[in-house]
Structures are given as C-alpha cells and as structure tokens.
Amino acid sequence: MLEFRHVCKAYTTPQGSLSVLSGVDLHLGAGESLALMGESGSGKSTLLHLAAGLDLPDQGEVYIGHQSLANLNESGRARIRRNRLGLVFQQFHLVASLNVADNLRLQARLAGREDAAWSTRLLARLELAGRERQYPEQLSGGQQQRLAIGRALASRPALLLADEPTGNLDETTAETVLELLLELVAESGSSLLMVTHSPRVAAPLDRRVILRRGQLLADTARSRLPCA
Incomplete structure (x- = not known):
C-alpha cells in the first residue's frame, strides 16, 4: 500500500545542506498498521509529508499502491490525496x-464516495450522534x-496517515481516542x-519502527547505500 525505496531528502539552510532522510526503505502492507517513532527533529514529519x-x-521513490508519486504532477498528487488517503493531524x-x-x-x-449508512455509523461510533448541527467550537477537544x-x-481511504493524533489530548481522552481510531x-x-x-501509543499497532538521524531502525532495517 505504501513503499519508500531508498528515499533521501535534504533541505538548504543558512548553514548549508541539512540531510533529513538518508536512504529510507519502508513497506506498509494493505490493512497493516505501523507506528513511526523518533525524537523531535528525526525526520518523522518529513517522511509523512512525502507519503x-x-x-x-x-x-x-515513494509509491502509493503501484503508483510512483514522482511520476505525478501536483494535480495528480492532490488527486491521490483526495481519493486514496485520509489525513489526521495533532491539530x-x-x-x-x-x-x-x-x-x-x-x-x-x-472523493465522490459519500456513503450515508457509513457516515451514520461513524457518528454513532464517534459518540457524536445528536450533535450533527453543532459546530466545532461547541465541541470538546x-x-x-x-x-x-x-x-x-x-x-474509507486505502491509507490513513496520522501525525501525533492524540498529542493534543489529556491522557485519559487520548487513550479513548486511540482505541476508537484503531477500531475504525x-x-x-x-x-x-x-x-x-x-x-504507549505505538504499542497496539502491528509494527513499530524508529527513525534516527534520517535512517530507519528496528524491523525495517537493512543495508543502505549512501545518498549522493
């Protein structure tokens, strides 16, 4: 469903080139869940933006299914996000x-895939049934x-990308939201x-990998060629 093949990414700073990802190889299968861990500044958000x-x-190269994102223009990548991806952020x-x-x-x-029955089921599972006419400012975090x-x-996206989805919540609420997220x-x-x-957040997922100094460790680690 998602594949990174020897991905390298660097940014230009006043101090020179800053390497963020260095030869990253990653595979995520259909229906699989993966926690990407690492310290602040390790490149996690960059990897998610590339995905x-x-x-x-x-x-x-980065592939969604069998489609290389590098072979698409911005409109094509936006179409992939609209039709195949779901995004959840800390904000x-x-x-x-x-x-x-x-x-x-x-x-x-x-995405042209509205399903009234699924939406109704989601509202019930999210414990938001009866609040359909309320606005975000009327809801708790x-x-x-x-x-x-x-x-x-x-x-029903093929791939859900979530960036610290419980990071803005207190511990009790975060546990409830995480459990619901995984169930849905x-x-x-x-x-x-x-x-x-x-x-603690990563523990229930199928796999866990660690990004450190631009490289993946743990169960996806393998030999890497240096970035040019």
Whole structure:
C-alpha cells in the first residue's frame, strides 16, 4: 500500500545542506498498521509529508499502491490525496463554518464516495450522534479529534496517515481516542501509518519502527547505500 525505496531528502539552510532522510526503505502492507517513532527533529514529519505527496524526495521513490508519486504532477498528487488517503493531524483542522455532519462528510464528498449508512455509523461510533448541527467550537477537544478521525475515514481511504493524533489530548481522552481510531481503521479496511513519540501509543499497532538521524531502525532495517 505504501513503499519508500531508498528515499533521501535534504533541505538548504543558512548553514548549508541539512540531510533529513538518508536512504529510507519502508513497506506498509494493505490493512497493516505501523507506528513511526523518533525524537523531535528525526525526520518523522518529513517522511509523512512525502507519503502524502506534499513534498517529493531528492532521491528514491515513494509509491502509493503501484503508483510512483514522482511520476505525478501536483494535480495528480492532490488527486491521490483526495481519493486514496485520509489525513489526521495533532491539530484538528476542522472547518469552523461547517457543522459536525458536514465536516464528517467533507472528504467523502470530495472523493465522490459519500456513503450515508457509513457516515451514520461513524457518528454513532464517534459518540457524536445528536450533535450533527453543532459546530466545532461547541465541541470538546476529544470530540473535535474524534470528528477529525471520522472525516478522514468517511471515504474509507486505502491509507490513513496520522501525525501525533492524540498529542493534543489529556491522557485519559487520548487513550479513548486511540482505541476508537484503531477500531475504525480496522472496520474501514485502511492501512495506517502513525507518527508518534509515545511507546504507549505505538504499542497496539502491528509494527513499530524508529527513525534516527534520517535512517530507519528496528524491523525495517537493512543495508543502505549512501545518498549522493
């Protein structure tokens, strides 16, 4: 579902070139969940942006299914995000002018895959049934994050990318939201790549890898060629 092949990425800074990813190889299968861990500045967000086609590698290739993102222009990558990906962030990024029901259906409508029965089921599972006409500002932080998760999964994406999805919540709420996220991912049949710094959050996922100094450690580690 997601594959990185010897991906390298660097950025230009006033001090010179800064290597962020160095020969990263990663494979995520259909229906599999993977926690990407690492310290702040290790390159986790860069890797997630590359997976979403928001940026392109300097070397190597990123595949969604059998499609290389490097072979697509920006419109093509946006189409992949709309039709095949779901995105959940630490910040909720809900549309303030849309009510709960319309926020939930937004991504599915854009993808042309709105399913009224699935949306109704999601609202119930998210414990937001009866709040359809409320607006984000009327919800608690946990409710807003549950809504953001529902929006991302309403189109039943092939791949869900989650960047510290519980990082903005207190511990009790975070555990509830994480449990719900994993249950809904399983129900929707999506693959999951989750960025987290927390071993507790990572523990329930199928696999865990660590990004350190631009390279992946743990169960995806293998010999790497240096970046040019």
